[in-house]
Amino acid sequence: MGWGGGWAPEPLSPQGWRDAEDAAHQALRAALDAGISTLDTADIYGHGRSEQALGLLLAAEPGLRESLRIQTKCGIRLGGSPLYGSTGGTGTTRYDSSARHLRTAVAGSLERLHTDHVDTLIIHRPDVLTDPAETVGAFLELKAAGAVGHLGLSNMGLAWVRRFDDALREASAGTETLACVQLELGLHARTLIESVVLANHPEAPPSGDTEGIVEFCTARGIELQAWGPLGRGRYTRPDPEPADARAAAEVGRVAEELDVPADVVVLAWLMRLPWGIRPVVGTIRPGRIAASATADQAARRMDADQWYRIWTAARGEPLP
Ligand SMILES: NC(=O)c1ccc[n+]([C@@H]2O[C@H](COP(=O)([O-])OP(=O)(O)OC[C@H]3O[C@@H](n4cnc5c(N)ncnc54)[C@H](OP(=O)(O)O)[C@@H]3O)[C@@H](O)[C@H]2O)c1
16 A cells, blocks of 8 residues: 555656655565565555556566466545546545446556456445445456456455355355455454454444454455554554553563564564454565564464453453
8 A cells, every 4th residue: 555655646756656666666575585475455545556556567577477466456436536537536435346347447457557467356345335246246257357366355344245255156156255355453453353352241342243254254264354454553663652652562572572573563463363364564664574474473472471461451451
């Protein structure tokens, strides 16, 4: 999401593009060197510039595409975004998972990415006006044409995930299932975790229809992906907000105990859950990218006491 020079709607200057391409190049090299080869982007990130930055790297290096798995998203129409040129945008941001929008969005993504296919297409947010069966039908058409490999979802509750997966299985005669569900999840975004662990207690937070989603995804072989897994640095920056200071200090203590960087502890805390969570790491800094690739090892070394100490500090009060 950080590729392509940020979220400003104005076009980048030639120097801005050189900087964006250089930053993406360095981030990609760090990722590949560390053994990370799955990239997550979306049509709307940087109003198309995130995909374009990756596309520039793919165009410049023949053979690179084969070593990557690319997942992109569609389904959010950003009000007034230059992504749609002078005609396509309206002032209102809305969700659109219609077959027509899917076809247009995927064609745009492939063009920006300089590739003929994406490995996974993720529906970014639920569009209540479109029946998942329509979206699934369009996905299967795009798949038959070789433009997309798998279907994933993002920011959806259990009811929608079930509807999509049922529709996909039915329309594909059982040959296809959802590849992934992406949710905001981490030390700062604990609703899913707390609604499971604090069940039968007045402190259990409303789950926002995510209750049971872990078990559902596990049973159907759907990967759970966590966006925002670093908490955007709130527990690891040098000057945490007062509300985060206790958790930041505990993260720092565990980092010393495990002899790893604090960013790694934040990721390891998430990966220590026995749910097979894949963090979608949003840093563009080569050092942080390289470190993040060691988080699964750190998770295996994090003991339960360390995990509970971090969680309790982030909650700000002891467990019941
Ligand atoms: N499905 C969805 O709706 C959705 C929504 C949002 C994001 N995503 C995906 O998930 C990815 C990750 O999400 P995210 O970027 O929001 O979250 P993240 O991985 O938690 O945070 C990354 C951001 O935090 C900054 N950061 C990390 N550690 C820091 C530190 N110690 N000090 C200062 N800044 C620090 C990074 O800056 P540096 O680059 O400088 O390290 C970067 O801007 C995105 O790139 C995107 O692919 C999906």
